[in-house]
Structure formats: C-alpha cells, structure tokens
Amino acid sequence: MTESTNIAPARKGVPLWVQVIIWVFLAGLLGIVAMGLNRAQQGTIQPGHAVDDFTLPLYSGYEYQGASEVKLSELRGKIVVINFWASWCKPCEQEAAELQSAWEQYEPTGEVVFLGVDYVDTEPQARVYLKKFGITFPNGPDLATRISQYFRIKGVPETYFIDREGVLRYVQVGPFTSLQQIQNIIDPLLSE
Amino acid sequence: MIADFGYGVLVVAFLTALYSVYAAVYGELKKNPPLVESARRAMLLTWPLLTLAAGMLIYLLVNDHYEVQFVYEVTSRSMPLYLKVTAWWGGQAGSLLFWSWLMAAFTSLVTLRKWDRDREFLPWVIAVGGVTMAFFIGMNVFFENPFAKLYQTFNGNIAAYTIQPANSILFTPSDGRGLNPLLRHPGMIIHPPMLYLGFVSFVIPYAFAMAALITGRTDDRWIRITRRWTLWAWLFLSAGLVLGGRWAYDVLGWGGYWGWDPVEIAAFMPWLTGTAFLHSVMIQEKRGLFKYWNMLLIVLTYDLVIFGTFLTRSGVLSSVHSFAQSAIGPAFFAFIGITLITSAGLILYRWDMLKSETKMTSMLSREALFLFNNLLFMGILVICFWGVIYPLISELFTGQKVTVGPPFYERATSPLFAALLLLMGIAPLSAWGHSTLKTLGRAIWKPAVGAGIITAILAFTYTQNVIALVGFFLIALVILVTLYEYGRGALARQRSQGENIFLAFWNLTGRNRRRYGGYIIHISMMLMAIGILGIELFQVETQGTIAIGDSLELSGYTIKYKEVASWDNPGAGVNYTRAVVEVYDANGNLLGNLHPRKDFYFDTQQPMTIPGQLASLKDEVYVLLIDWEPINQESTTFKIFVNPLVNWLWLGSLLFFVGVLIAAWPERDAERVTVRTGKRAHQASAAD
Amino acid sequence: MLNRAKLRNYALPLALLAALAVSLLFVMTALAQDDMPTDDEVNKIAKDLYCPVCESTPLDVCPTEACRQWRELIRQQLAEGKSEEEIKQYFVTYYGARVLSEPPNRLASYLVPALAFLAGAFLLFRGFRMWLKPLAVESAVPTEDAEAFPQDEYIRRMEEELKKRK
Incomplete structure (x- = not known):
C-alpha cells in the first residue's frame, strides 16, 4: 500500500471489501431515506386494513360501560367509530354537534361504539370542550400519541370507521x- | 394566454437542456466537434428561455392573475410591487424555476469562458450541468407547474391543471392568499436567493470534477479552473446562512439566530463539506496529495445540496421552513441516488489515478493540519447528518418519534468547534511540507502568551465561566496568530520595499489575495465566535405581563412600559400594534426608546412580531411583544432578552464578506491556468 | 402564606362591608401572586419541550393554541409543587418521548457520531503512520533543516515577490 515514489503505480483499484463496504453503506443510507420518504408520502392507513389492538384510557365521566379504559379487541362484533380531535382544533368544533347526535341515535342499539381520541391536548381544556358541546360518548387521551401514530393521522379532526370484523372501512379526513x-x-356497515 | 405560453417556454427549455446533454455526450464520444459546439449553444440558449419564462411568471404575479394557482397562493392585492416580484421564490413551483434560472445562468457563464486549453472538459461540464438543469426544469414541467391554472369542473371541484380539463371553466379568485408574513421581511427576500446562489454555484466545481474523472485528467487542473467558482459559491452559501440567521433573529421572536432546525442543518451541511473542500484543495494544489479526498468532498457537497433541497421540499421532515408536501419527493430521491452512485462509481473507477503524487512528511506540516481540519469538519457533518436522520431511524425501527434538538447538537459539536479554533490558531504558523514542534513552538509562544494575558484580564473583569474563558483564549489566540503572521509579512515587506506600513499591508494582501483574504476570514470568524459564545453562554431572558407605567427588570436594565397604540394600514392590509418602552441602565439613565411591534396581516390572518432592539458591542436589549396574549394598556406581555456580545456576530459577518471578496475577486489573468508538472515537494510555496 | 394570614387578621375586625370587599380583593391578588409561578419559571421548562403540533419549535416560543395550553399545564403543575423532572416525565407519559429536546436513549444518539468520528480519526492516524514510516528510514536530513525552514521560506517568498514586482 505504500507509494513512496512519484512514478504512477501499476493500476491498482480499491480492494473489493472496501468497495463492498462503501456500496452497502450507500445503499443503507438511501434505503433509510427511501423508507422515510415512503412514510411521508403514505398518508393515513387505508380502508381494508385490519386494525391492530390498542387500549384507550378514558377520562373520568367519559367511561365506556363503567370501565376506565377500553380495548379495541373487546369491541369486536360492534362497529367502532374512532374520532381524533383536540380542544385547540377549530374545525373539530364544526362536527362536534353532529357526532354527538349520531352517538345519541346509535347508542341505544348497542351495536355502534364511538371513541373520542384526544390528540395532544391537556385534560382541563379537553373537559371544557367536552362539556361545551355536551359530548357523552367515551373519550380519552392519546397517550404518547401511540394511537394517532398507528393511524398515521395527518391532522385533526379525522374519523375512522371499523366494522364488526375489526377491519377499517372508511376514513373521513x-x-x-x-x-x-x-x-x-x-x-x-350496520346492515352487513 | 401568457400562462400557457410560459409553460410552453418551460417545456422548450427542458428539451433544450436534454438536447445539450445528448449532443455533448454523443458529440464527444463520436469525436464530432460541431455537435459539441451545438451542445454549447443549446446550453447558452437555456438561460434566455428561462428568463423569458420567469419574466412571464413575474408579469402574472405583478398583474394579479389569480387564476394562476401559484399567483393565487403567494400574492394578494394588498402586497406592494416589490413583494409581488420576490414572491417568485416564495413558493415551491416558483422557487424551483428560480433554481433552474440561476443554474442556467451559471452553466452559460461557464460555457462562455475560453476553452482552448481545456477543450476536453467542455462536453462533460455541459453534460453534468445539463443533467442537473434538466432535472430541475423537469420538476417544473412534470410536477410543479408554476403556470397551472385553476379550473372549476362540472361537479364543482376547483383544482389546478396545466391543460384545461373537459367540461370545466376557468376559475379566477378575486384575491390571492398572500405571502406568509414571515417571508415579507427584507431578510427573507434576500436569504433564499443567496442560499440558492450558493447551492447552484457548487454544481459548477462538481461538474468539473466529474469531467476530470470521466476524461481521466485528474491532475489539479479542474481545481485551478474552479477555484474562484468555489469561493464564490462558498460566499453565497455563507451569506445565505448568515442572512437566514439574521432573519430568524429579527422575525421569529426566539431571541436567537440559529435553532438547529433540520432545514437549517440541511443548508449547513454543504457549507461544512464546502469549507473542508476549500481547505483541502490547497493541499492538492501545493503538494499533490489526497486527490480522491477532494473528489469525495465535492461529490458530498453537491449531493448534500440536492439532499438539502430534497429535505425542504419532500415533506420527509416537518419544519418551519418546509414547503407544503408535494409529489417531487420521489423524483428528488431518485436523482440523489443516481448522482451519488454514479459519482461514487467514477471515483472508485479512477481510484488509482487519484493517488497522491508525493508523500506526507510531517504530522505538523500545514497539509497535515489541513487534514485534521477536514477530520473535524467531517465530524461536525456526521453529527449534523445523524441528528437529522436519527428521528427517521428511530421512528422506522422502534416506532418511537423523537426530537433531536439544540442540546444534542450543541453538546456534540462544541468540542469539535473548539478544536477547529485551536487548529486555526496553529495552522497559519506551520509550513507546507515541514514543521516540527520546535518550529511551531517558537512561532506560537508570543501569541499564546498574549492570548493568556487577555484571558486573565477577562477572568478578572468579565466572567469566571471556564467554558467561556477557554473559548475566549482560543479566539484571542487565533486573532493574535493571524495578526502576527499578517504583520510579519507586512513588516518584511516594509523593510525590503521601503513602503510605509499601510501600503505594505495593502500590497501584501494584493500579492496573495487568497492567503490574506483567508486570514481576514479567519479573523471575521473569530468575531462571530465572540458573538456566538456570548449568546450561547450568557443570554438571559424574562417574561412578564405589565400595565402602562410598570416596568420589568433584567440583568441591570429596567424596561418601562410607556404607551401602546394600534392602527390599520388598509393599503398594505396590515394592522400594527406598537408599544413604546423605555430602557434604563442600572444607574437609572435613559438609554433609549424601543418599539416592539405586532403586525397582523389580514390576507393570511397571520401575525408577525418585530422586536425592539437596543444594540451595542457589549450586549443587546431585545424586547418582544408576546402576540398570543392580549396587548393593551392594562396588560401587555413582554419578553425581554439581553443578548451579550451578539453584535460581534453581525460585525464579524460583514468582515467575513470583505475577506471572501478579497479572496474571490477575479484577477485580470484569472483565465490563465497554468498546469504545473514535475516535482512539487519543495517548489510548493505559500506565494501562490 | 404568612401574608395571607396577616391580612385575614386585619380584615376580620373591620365591620365595614366596603373595607371587607377591598381587603378580600387584596387577599385574592396576593394569593395569585404568591402561588402562581412566573412566566420565567414556566419558560425555563418550556424551553426544553417540543410540542408535536409545531415540530422543531421549542414550546416557549410556539404561538399555537395547543402550545399555550401546554404552558398553562406547566404553570398549573408548578403551582402544585411538582419538580421540573416530574413535569417533564408527565409530558413524556402523556405525549411521548418526542416532547423532549433530546432522544431519551442518550447512548444511541451520541454513540454513532462518536464512533464515526473515532473511525475517521483512526483512519487518518493510520494513514499518517504509513506516510511517515518510509521517511524515517530514508533520511534524517529534513528534520535537521526543519528549524530553519520557516525562515527560509519567508525570505524565499519575499524574494519571489520582489521578482514578481520587477
């Protein structure tokens, strides 16, 4: 490897293993960026997707059948409407009344469950909001933004409709x- | 229709760029000089074409053609003329066109130079420039057409189309949405063009490097041709960064100039490799060492430029600087991949030709110190790059989103920056080829003692903070060493020429502008370092809600709330809320009135806060209105910063431009490129 | 607290309703001043937190409504006597690790660039050893005149400049 003269050495390329390392490194780098790009371009999860289980802790006063948390898997056989919202979100206020009246309409059937997932919000403000719009369906905070990350929400409000089999059927952005x-x-979905 | 015509011109420019690539490559391979000449002419044609397209876009912007989506998104009727013009680069599509336009200007300039000596580079330079340009024009043609118009289709949807869809009518909004107020600041008007100028002009040295690799002429000819280009590129990039910092300081209301935001880092990374490149090319020129390293650096710089543009525009990262998410991400990604792989492949292919011509002789020689400098710059680059992509990796592999904020960067880079300062202090004293501890020690002891004395004085009078004192010592060392070197040269000249000392300084600088321009840049960097140290270590802040007549105190200053007024400026579409505060020093002397302001723009419904600043070399009192709290006579929330030494940063940046201009200003015989052959070892001199 | 008790002592003997009202008001403002943490205390913590709604903008300068609420939450928790660590921990549990200004896994975030830098340094030093080795064997001449070298160079440079001028 020493080149102690000014005379050009015989044609000598880069050792193969160095080349391999360089290419693997480059490919890895590009791969990571590609995955990030893919993720950024993906948008929300799409209908047809079987939704993984998650647990939503619930605000007191907004429990589901007396339980302070609700698991998605426990709701199998029911239609689940997951609404992402926040108290600082102005557009959310536009739909609050409609969601509540829909809940009041479907609650007696026992076949539809509404879950409000409060995205990046503070509890006192959330309570003010829930009270203001007279919301009664189960609501709870999106702890560590896990649920919203799973659904890859792009903002609030967004609403996801899950059928009796636990499959996502419709996304409202x-x-x-x-x-x-x-x-x-x-x-x-009910008549299926 | 102007818009349709404009799009047509863009398509023609795109095809012209593609043709020039084809003609250059094919002409060169088939040894067909007329074809290469036609490639050159095609390249020269792109700039007028893009100027025409840009002219039409500006016409549309200035004349309120809101049926054009881009015009609708970035302007509004209430915006003054100059803002309507500069809105050209205020949005994704327009700024891409701006990119291509600059790119065309630069490649045209290059093709205009005398090529007699380097005929074989020409086709490849055109090809590389052409590919880059075609890519950027292609972004406009295929994804982000600045001339797309709004149409209302039969079902009532309004969307932008390049070609009118069937059963639709043109939709013309009565007013535009207006430019984001943050972008209406003078700093923001100049900051992006400067940054783009820097980005784009780094394409030229890259094109020459590729030409050198392809033709196999890997001596330092490409470096000598592009040396001044690189300096100009570096000047623009640095200016872009500094202006960006000043803009952030003036409008973002953080009381700071640099937030280690991913997009800021994206612009900083090519600067790091570019700076390393500026230093390491000197090793190749003087000593014929590390050719592959220079190639690597310029490839990295080029791809980091594209990568930075990609990060800002693809939506991969969200940041205050980001453009709206768009479809150009994958195309950018593919382009980065292709250029990176091609360049890496070429370097590996020519590896044997890129070996050093001579060998290193001492670990303290100037070339060795330059290598340490490069190691440090690369270290900072790795930290920055890692910080930018770590959240991505974390989210992809662990599902956990994380933030990499200023504490990480500051903690990780500060030792490297300190080491860079130390090197800046030593390197000017070491000689090419040879230096030993003894020679260096003999040269450095005087400045080191001087710096020690200055540090001791500071320790008694200014601060006992150890980090600050270490920093000030290094800064003093660099300044003294540089002045010492400069002065020694001038004195020698004074003795030998009998010139007076000022003339000696002047002539010395003129004799070796790159060297002494570089010294001035080093000193300016030190002034900037003083400011950075001051704000990083000694910044204090307070926030409080007070009524008229009340005051807040901070760091010996008393800030008294005098009055507040609010009025509309219907012509400009702005509501101003302006408070008047008085600043007193510790002895109760009135230092001046400040007018922190909140501007609320009706078209975008966005506020912007303008601080009141009381500047001196010692510190700066910086008073902000908190715009999310009520502002009235009874209660107004102020945020006050005292930023010690911050103005040294801006002073330093002014001196910096002087230094770069001295180093980069074209010489009358700049076109004369001599190629040195044969032995270099001892012929290497500092007097280039 | 002391302040409050004192005031109550003064206030009670006063029979006049107006005086009572005034002192009550006074009590309340004093209360507010005593217990409410200042903006500076809130900002000190907010500086190191990042709200997911405005990424890469520290909480203390972010103007959005969500961030305003967060700052109020910090104020409330400070008033409850929570420490800075506890408050940050609360935010991490509620909103995830991304609220912190640094990844919670310090090791991973610092190790990679540190290793890369050390690898670079190692390569460089190995290179130096390789480049320098043949020299040590070849001759000792350069080290001898090395001391005179800078001086020589100086004179030579000056001479060169003299030549150029003519």
Whole structure:
C-alpha cells in the first residue's frame, strides 16, 4: 500500500471489501431515506386494513360501560367509530354537534361504539370542550400519541370507521358537515 | 394566454437542456466537434428561455392573475410591487424555476469562458450541468407547474391543471392568499436567493470534477479552473446562512439566530463539506496529495445540496421552513441516488489515478493540519447528518418519534468547534511540507502568551465561566496568530520595499489575495465566535405581563412600559400594534426608546412580531411583544432578552464578506491556468 | 402564606362591608401572586419541550393554541409543587418521548457520531503512520533543516515577490 515514489503505480483499484463496504453503506443510507420518504408520502392507513389492538384510557365521566379504559379487541362484533380531535382544533368544533347526535341515535342499539381520541391536548381544556358541546360518548387521551401514530393521522379532526370484523372501512379526513353524512357511512356497515 | 405560453417556454427549455446533454455526450464520444459546439449553444440558449419564462411568471404575479394557482397562493392585492416580484421564490413551483434560472445562468457563464486549453472538459461540464438543469426544469414541467391554472369542473371541484380539463371553466379568485408574513421581511427576500446562489454555484466545481474523472485528467487542473467558482459559491452559501440567521433573529421572536432546525442543518451541511473542500484543495494544489479526498468532498457537497433541497421540499421532515408536501419527493430521491452512485462509481473507477503524487512528511506540516481540519469538519457533518436522520431511524425501527434538538447538537459539536479554533490558531504558523514542534513552538509562544494575558484580564473583569474563558483564549489566540503572521509579512515587506506600513499591508494582501483574504476570514470568524459564545453562554431572558407605567427588570436594565397604540394600514392590509418602552441602565439613565411591534396581516390572518432592539458591542436589549396574549394598556406581555456580545456576530459577518471578496475577486489573468508538472515537494510555496 | 394570614387578621375586625370587599380583593391578588409561578419559571421548562403540533419549535416560543395550553399545564403543575423532572416525565407519559429536546436513549444518539468520528480519526492516524514510516528510514536530513525552514521560506517568498514586482 505504500507509494513512496512519484512514478504512477501499476493500476491498482480499491480492494473489493472496501468497495463492498462503501456500496452497502450507500445503499443503507438511501434505503433509510427511501423508507422515510415512503412514510411521508403514505398518508393515513387505508380502508381494508385490519386494525391492530390498542387500549384507550378514558377520562373520568367519559367511561365506556363503567370501565376506565377500553380495548379495541373487546369491541369486536360492534362497529367502532374512532374520532381524533383536540380542544385547540377549530374545525373539530364544526362536527362536534353532529357526532354527538349520531352517538345519541346509535347508542341505544348497542351495536355502534364511538371513541373520542384526544390528540395532544391537556385534560382541563379537553373537559371544557367536552362539556361545551355536551359530548357523552367515551373519550380519552392519546397517550404518547401511540394511537394517532398507528393511524398515521395527518391532522385533526379525522374519523375512522371499523366494522364488526375489526377491519377499517372508511376514513373521513376533516370535519363532517351533517348528521346524514355520518349515517351514510354507518348504516351500510350496520346492515352487513 | 401568457400562462400557457410560459409553460410552453418551460417545456422548450427542458428539451433544450436534454438536447445539450445528448449532443455533448454523443458529440464527444463520436469525436464530432460541431455537435459539441451545438451542445454549447443549446446550453447558452437555456438561460434566455428561462428568463423569458420567469419574466412571464413575474408579469402574472405583478398583474394579479389569480387564476394562476401559484399567483393565487403567494400574492394578494394588498402586497406592494416589490413583494409581488420576490414572491417568485416564495413558493415551491416558483422557487424551483428560480433554481433552474440561476443554474442556467451559471452553466452559460461557464460555457462562455475560453476553452482552448481545456477543450476536453467542455462536453462533460455541459453534460453534468445539463443533467442537473434538466432535472430541475423537469420538476417544473412534470410536477410543479408554476403556470397551472385553476379550473372549476362540472361537479364543482376547483383544482389546478396545466391543460384545461373537459367540461370545466376557468376559475379566477378575486384575491390571492398572500405571502406568509414571515417571508415579507427584507431578510427573507434576500436569504433564499443567496442560499440558492450558493447551492447552484457548487454544481459548477462538481461538474468539473466529474469531467476530470470521466476524461481521466485528474491532475489539479479542474481545481485551478474552479477555484474562484468555489469561493464564490462558498460566499453565497455563507451569506445565505448568515442572512437566514439574521432573519430568524429579527422575525421569529426566539431571541436567537440559529435553532438547529433540520432545514437549517440541511443548508449547513454543504457549507461544512464546502469549507473542508476549500481547505483541502490547497493541499492538492501545493503538494499533490489526497486527490480522491477532494473528489469525495465535492461529490458530498453537491449531493448534500440536492439532499438539502430534497429535505425542504419532500415533506420527509416537518419544519418551519418546509414547503407544503408535494409529489417531487420521489423524483428528488431518485436523482440523489443516481448522482451519488454514479459519482461514487467514477471515483472508485479512477481510484488509482487519484493517488497522491508525493508523500506526507510531517504530522505538523500545514497539509497535515489541513487534514485534521477536514477530520473535524467531517465530524461536525456526521453529527449534523445523524441528528437529522436519527428521528427517521428511530421512528422506522422502534416506532418511537423523537426530537433531536439544540442540546444534542450543541453538546456534540462544541468540542469539535473548539478544536477547529485551536487548529486555526496553529495552522497559519506551520509550513507546507515541514514543521516540527520546535518550529511551531517558537512561532506560537508570543501569541499564546498574549492570548493568556487577555484571558486573565477577562477572568478578572468579565466572567469566571471556564467554558467561556477557554473559548475566549482560543479566539484571542487565533486573532493574535493571524495578526502576527499578517504583520510579519507586512513588516518584511516594509523593510525590503521601503513602503510605509499601510501600503505594505495593502500590497501584501494584493500579492496573495487568497492567503490574506483567508486570514481576514479567519479573523471575521473569530468575531462571530465572540458573538456566538456570548449568546450561547450568557443570554438571559424574562417574561412578564405589565400595565402602562410598570416596568420589568433584567440583568441591570429596567424596561418601562410607556404607551401602546394600534392602527390599520388598509393599503398594505396590515394592522400594527406598537408599544413604546423605555430602557434604563442600572444607574437609572435613559438609554433609549424601543418599539416592539405586532403586525397582523389580514390576507393570511397571520401575525408577525418585530422586536425592539437596543444594540451595542457589549450586549443587546431585545424586547418582544408576546402576540398570543392580549396587548393593551392594562396588560401587555413582554419578553425581554439581553443578548451579550451578539453584535460581534453581525460585525464579524460583514468582515467575513470583505475577506471572501478579497479572496474571490477575479484577477485580470484569472483565465490563465497554468498546469504545473514535475516535482512539487519543495517548489510548493505559500506565494501562490 | 404568612401574608395571607396577616391580612385575614386585619380584615376580620373591620365591620365595614366596603373595607371587607377591598381587603378580600387584596387577599385574592396576593394569593395569585404568591402561588402562581412566573412566566420565567414556566419558560425555563418550556424551553426544553417540543410540542408535536409545531415540530422543531421549542414550546416557549410556539404561538399555537395547543402550545399555550401546554404552558398553562406547566404553570398549573408548578403551582402544585411538582419538580421540573416530574413535569417533564408527565409530558413524556402523556405525549411521548418526542416532547423532549433530546432522544431519551442518550447512548444511541451520541454513540454513532462518536464512533464515526473515532473511525475517521483512526483512519487518518493510520494513514499518517504509513506516510511517515518510509521517511524515517530514508533520511534524517529534513528534520535537521526543519528549524530553519520557516525562515527560509519567508525570505524565499519575499524574494519571489520582489521578482514578481520587477
């Protein structure tokens, strides 16, 4: 490896193992960036996806059948509507009343469960919001943003509809504008 | 229709760039000089074409053509003319066009130079420049058309299309959304062009490096041709960074100039490799060492430029600087991949030709110290790169999102920065080829004693903070060493030429502008380091809500709230809320009035806070209105910073530009490139 | 607290309703001043926290409503007597590790760049050893005149400049 003269040495490339290391390193780097890019481009999880189980702790006063937390897997056989919201989110306020009246309509059937997932919010403010809009369905904080990360939400409000088999069927990005809109999504799932 | 015509021109420019690549490569391979000449002419044509396209975009911007999506997104009727023009680079599509336009200007400039001596480089330089340019114009043509118009389709949806869809009508909003107020600041108007100028001009040395690799002419010819380009590129990039810092300091209301935001780092990384490159090319020129290293550095710089652009625009990272998410991410990624792999492949292929011509003779020689300098720059680069992609890795592999914020970067890079200062103190004293501890010690002891005395004085009068004292010692050392070297040269000249000392300084600088420009840059860096040390270690802040007549105290200053007023400026579409505060020193002397302000822009419904600043060399009182709290006579929330020494940073940056201009200003015989052959070892001199 | 008790002592004997009202008001403002943490105390903690709503912007300067609420939460917890560590821990449990300004796994975040730097340094020093070795064998001449070297260079440079001028 020593080159002690000014005369150009005989054509000598880079040792193979060094080349391998360089290419592996480059490929790894590009791979990571590609995965990051892919992730950024992905958007929310798509309908047809079987939703993994998660546990949502619930605010006191907003329990589900008296339990202070709810597991998605326990709700198998029911239609689950997961609504991501936050008290600082202005568009969320537009749909709050519609969601609540939909809940009041479906709650008696016992076949539909609404879950409010409070994204990056503080509990006192969340309570003010829930009270202001008279919301009664189960609500709880998205601890460590795990649930929102799983759904890859892009913002609030977003609402995810899961069928009786635990499969995601519909994604609503942005607020609902009418009760009818919510019914149009839930009713077909109910009659399945 | 102007917009359609503009798009047409963009397509023609895209095809022209592609043709020039084809003609250059094919012409060279088939040894067909007329074809290469036509490639050159095609390249020269791209700039007028893009200027035409840009002119039409500016026409649309200035004349409120809100049916054009880009115009709608970045301007509004209330914006003054100059802002409508500079809104050109205020959004994704326009700034891409701006990129290509600059790129075309630079490649045209290169093709205009006299090529007699380096004829064989020409086709490849055109090809590399052309590929880069075609890529950027292609982004405009295929993904981000600045001329796309808004159409309302039959089902009521409004969207932007390049070609009018069937059954749709043109939709013209009555007013635009307006530029983000943060971007209406003068600093933001100049900051992006400077940064882009720096980015784009680094493409030129890269193109020459590739040409050298492809033709196998790997001597230092490509470096000599591009030396000044590189300096200019570095000047623009540095100016972009400094202006960005000043902008952040003036409008972001952080009381700071640098937040280690991923996008800031993305612009900083090519600066690091570029700076390392500026130093290491000198080793190759003087000593014929480490050719592959220079190639590696310029490839890294180029790809970091593209990578930085990619990070800002692809939505991979979210940041205050990001453009809206867009479809260009994958294309950018592919381009980075292709250029990185091609360049790495070429370097490996030519490895044997890139070996050193001579050998290293001493670990304290100037070339060895330059290598240490490169090691440190690379170390800082690795930290920055790791910090930027660590959250990505963490999220991808553990599912846990993390933030890598300033504490990480500060803790990890500060020892390396300190070591860089030390090197800056030693390197100017060491000689090419040879130095020993003894020779270095003999040269450095006087400045070192001087720096020690200064540090001791500071310890008694200013601060007992150990980190600060170490920093000040190093800064003093560098300044004294540099002045000592400079002065020694001038004195020698004074003796031998009989010139007076000022003339001697002047002529000495003129004789070896790169060397003495470099010294001035070193000194300016030290002034900046004083400011950075001051704000990093001694910044204090307070926040409080007070009524008129009340005051807040901070670090010996009393800030008294005098009055507040709020008024509309309907013409500009802004509401101003301005408070008047008086600043008193510890003895109760009135130092001045400050006017912190909140500007609320109606079109974007966004506020911007403008601090009141009372500047001196000692420190700066920086008063902000907190815009998310009410502002009225009874209660207004102020945030006050005292930023010690911060103005040395801005002073240093001014001197910095003087230094780079001295080093980079074209000489009358700049085009004369001489190639040295034969033995270099002892002919190597500092007098280039 | 002392302040409050004292005031109550003064306030009670006073029969006049107006005086009572005034002193009550006084009590309340004093209360607020005593127990509410200052903006500076809040900002000191907020400086090191990052809200997911505005990424890469520290909490103390972020203008969004969500961040304002977070600062109020910090104030409330400070008022409850929680320490800085406890408050940060609370935020981590509620909002995840990304609220911290540094990854919780310090080792991983610092180790990689440190190793890369050491690898670079190792390569460089190995290179130096290799480059320098043949020299030591070849001759000792350069080391001898090395001391005179800078001086020589100086004179030579000056001569060169003289030549150039002519």
